[in-house]
Amino acid sequence: MSISIAVDAMGGDHGVSVTVPASLKALSKFSDISIVLVGQQALIEKELAKHQYDASRIKVHHAEQVVEMDELPSKALRNKRQSSMRLALNLVKDDEANACVSAGNTGALMAVSKFVLKTLPGIDRPAICTSMPTMKGHVHVLDLGANVGADGESLAQFAIMGSVLAKAVDNNANPRVGLLNIGEEEIKGHQRIKDANEILKNSKINYIGYVEGDEIYKGDVDIVSCDGFDGNVALKASEGVAKMISFYLKEAFNKNLLTKLVALISYPVLKAFKEKVDPRRYNGASFLGLRKIVIKSHGGADAFSFYHAIAEARLEVIKNVPDLIAHEVKALLDTQSVVEKASQANTEQQA
């Protein structure tokens, strides 16, 4: 199997200085992939010249324009038809690449991906899904901001899509799926969450019910489905706390000469600890619900981090995630229509 990955070389805060070395690292790591670097040819070639690489597995596809990190999605869609982001997605649409990886503007990448690649049958809204470390492994959380005010059906679709992803990429036969909610009994959650709860209780997935924010990290749930606003708040708040803790840990070890000496002695322990929670290893959010594979890297990703996003793209190609999702969502829709017909028949009988 030969997998071709289109990399938006211009996206992210650092552009080619990150995307090119990360692509070369991926090529050396995975013998089954080739990469198309999409972006300003001169810049990419200048960066490539700094490295040793197998030229037969890398191509440069020139793109005149760049989508800015703060550009409005609607403007990027309308005015940036020659951007590296758009052309990378076009390659995927035209089957010249199997997946696209970009560290560009999230809103624009989602808007252009939806427009160019389209959603799978039955999916109204694609979702952004990322994985995060837990006390026992990792968890997939979606949506992280593509949808604000998703209804119950969308939340149920997110749950199914996440379940398919976990089955495929984690080789987890029966992933546990939860719905993000809060614990206050009588005011529990929004109507949409209750609606999704009803749909999921009748689905074939391993639905375990409501989970609260802290349970995301306990390791007892494999997929957490939530509205994009809530997911974004949970993810960003988590990032914020992690950064604050790391800040105070550094501060304590940097306080004076003695503490610096302790830091030196503790270095291997602190290193082992940091590797466990290193967010760079979890870089690469999947846009689920599209007909093809798109992976969004964090804008501030370094080469190690961007490499992980490419690795995620490769894995989803091998597992053929979009087809698996299409299959499961069709099954869900069929079940729902059976349930609806049954309930309709029931109502008619009673009438």
Place this chain on the structure above:
Amino acid sequence: MSISIAVDAMGGDHGVSVTVPASLKALSKFSDISIVLVGQQALIEKELAKHQYDASRIKVHHAEQVVEMDELPSKALRNKRQSSMRLALNLVKDDEANACVSAGNTGALMAVSKFVLKTLPGIDRPAICTSMPTMKGHVHVLDLGANVGADGESLAQFAIMGSVLAKAVDNNANPRVGLLNIGEEEIKGHQRIKDANEILKNSKINYIGYVEGDEIYKGDVDIVSCDGFDGNVALKASEGVAKMISFYLKEAFNKNLLTKLVALISYPVLKAFKEKVDPRRYNGASFLGLRKIVIKSHGGADAFSFYHAIAEARLEVIKNVPDLIAHEVKALLDTQSVVEKASQANTEQQA
């Protein structure tokens, strides 16, 4: 000034074994307070007998019933009129105590507080406000779960109430207030957040605009106003991440004999670090918008942690927080009614 604090001695996961020692610690720390321990007399006296204390500043008020931690708020309200929680709040209503502190069931405490103490004029819904550490100090976040689906006006009231609290308890003359939102430009936030944004732009408080989840912890905002669902998700997710990080840090230092030795050497540094982010120091959430002071302690609080909730109650009594809030909310309502009248006059003129 003599401040009387009614402590729901039965509330929380640990009951009198936490609330009694914490109360005695508060008495020895603050010479200006006295405490009424409300709950099962025999149990309280048994616990008191284990300690040395000044009997002139502590009273026991017997309560037959206890509100369970998982009891529905409506049931607690209806069936537990002789509970320690209810009687402690009655003491505050009857001016026999200046504030109530409870580690009991949050939903029940909010429902009973609203019923017994009532909200301030102009306030539809009280909010739960807690403080959390940041990279530069601390931040107040509200609401944390009392309101799901708060409208723009409520979010604006939360902002004002938080601002009043920060001014009073932090001696911060001009606290910076933000509205929790997500960063995706075109789908930015719910309508209620945009409505609150408009109200706050025209208010007298130091409103700095939208903040994202990670900005809660950066130290550049003093109050974050949000819907109860969002605040609860942000807080719980933050707790979850912090616990996970602490879990992996312990694991790294406990790995083998050598790392345990390193832990021993690092002990003072790790201790200094932990003190900085110790959630126990931030225990004690304020129910803002009520006519009197109610402080909710974490249910799992230990004595050190519960003591901090009592200290918060004392401070809010000294600063007279409810009156300050009443004053500011009235000013906001007056401004709004002026704005509405002006806009109405304008519309009529145009018509």
